[in-house]
Amino acid sequence: MDVVIGIDTGTTATKGVAAGIDGEVRVSTSVHYPLSVPGPGRAELDASRLRDAAIEALVTVAQAVRERGDRVVAVSLSAFLHGLAPLGADGTPRGPLITWADNRASAQSRRIAETGRARVLQARTGTPVHPMAPLAKLAWWRDEDPATLRDTPRWGGVKEVVLGGLAGEGFVLDLSVASGTGMYDIHERRWDPEALDIAGVRPDQLAEVVPTTTALKLHPDVASAAGLPPGTPLIIGAADGPLANLGVGATPAGVAAVSLGTSGALRMLVDHPVADQAGRLFCYALTENRWALGGAINNAGSVVRWAGQTMAEGFDRPAAEGEDADVRDAALLVEAAQAPPGSDGLLCLPYLLGERAPWWRGGMRGAYLGLRREHGRAHLVRAAVEGVCQQLALVRDTFAAENIAMTEVRATGGAVNSGLWVGVLAAALDLPVAIADTPEGTGLGACLLGLHAIGDLPDLDEAAALIDITGHTRPDPHDAGLYRRLRPLIEKSAEAVTDVLTELDSLAPSPLPSTEKAVGAGPA
Known part of the structure; x- marks a missing residue:
């Protein structure tokens, strides 16, 4: 069978999953790493380790796929939201990745809210003003270490870090992860000038935003290590939350997805960006015309x-x-x-x-x-x-x-x-x-989005029929x-x-x- 490998970078593990058009997970693996807590309110990951873990998971799954006699037709990516790391001009991490669980930017997010700008920013960007968001994290750097903020050539999250190790070209970011930064206008589809002013960064320090179905190419060295053909498509993919909806078949109207891992979330898919006027729900992209509306909790x-x-x-x-x-x-x-x-x-x-x-x-x-x-x-x-x-x-x-x-x-x-x-x-x-018949909902979602990107799954709603349910x-x-x-x-x-x-x-x-x-x- 032709399969897509999904690489899902999570808070404490990177998972690799292989699945075909039937929606069955044929191979899976996990590569674990520690979450560092270097001080009160801090929660960091070794950014370079995230790259290595993604490559390790890809190589392991690709080998198992070959042993089964299947063929890899694409690799597709998932990543957790709200991470932030300083990057060099070549994309090499210059420090740890600050995770969603890091609260060092509490004062900055509180000050943004006190100015009365939080609701309008959330309405435009889909992301609540909160210490989790890269918007607040960059504002922390602006206040605490302005020289580093100014002199760092690039800033990026998990997806940019992983792409720097897997892809052979470009400094790009998918629409889904961009919609979780608090700095991207999901209606105008551009980096938001007011948010960038608050964050203290220039547009050229951030990645170019592209659709979640965009096909890049695996870096030749990575393809060789995984035993994959040169030019194997690397689908940029989406964020873990929206992909979890896809991976458990929560695509029809009225059907929600709940994630209960390290953290938790409740999400439903809608067909256009929705601005919750009360500021209680986020709105993140799955594709350009499917959006995940919901709320995340820090503790599960x-x-x-x-x-x-x-x-x-x-x-x-x-x-x-x-x-x-x-x-x-x-x-x-x-x-x-x-x-x-x-x-x-x-x-x-x-x-x-x-x-x-x-x-x-x-x-x-x-x-x-x-x-x-x-x-x-x-x-x-x-x-x-x-x-x-x-x-x-x-x-x-x-x-x-x-x-x-x-x-x-x-x-x-x-x-x-x-x-x-x-x-x-x-x-x-x-x-x-x-309960879906696979525990790999997010990784499977990445596979299904990859199949959609290469044309093998034209309608994402068809994914709901592919997912086996073990019981209600x-x-x-x-x-x-x-x-x-x-x-x-x-x-x-x-x-x-x-x-x-x-x-x-x-x-x-x-x-x-x-x-x-x-x-x-x-x-x-």
């Missing part, structure tokens, strides 16, 4: 990983030598499922990495409310899962406020392997949740009603404690530099 699988790291000591089932953290987390979730819905009155604000949608307020921190002596580890872990799913439900409520109907959710990401996660998600959203989880009516009653308490609590938590954070001593191990990365 990372919250359970934190729970495993902090609550597993003395766990009844001791960890075996060298046991994988995923196994430990799965055991915690089984234990947490024994606690009742609502966690016996325990509420978790799971904002360990701050938070994004639907409020887009920087400086948020996590908290447990309602703790009593009878609450145990199972309650604490279950409350964290409920807090994450309730945050996604707050995003879903925003769609309802905009009179956008949502009838079904298709879920992807590492967390969907847990019955607790899926059951709580269905009840919180009060919608049936379908319908919401428990009692649990759905309980979570509906609890949701206003989350909003009240988050509003009430934000100032206190922010002040506490300013008084806390700076943590030592550290790294976070892979958490089952997923799109945001």
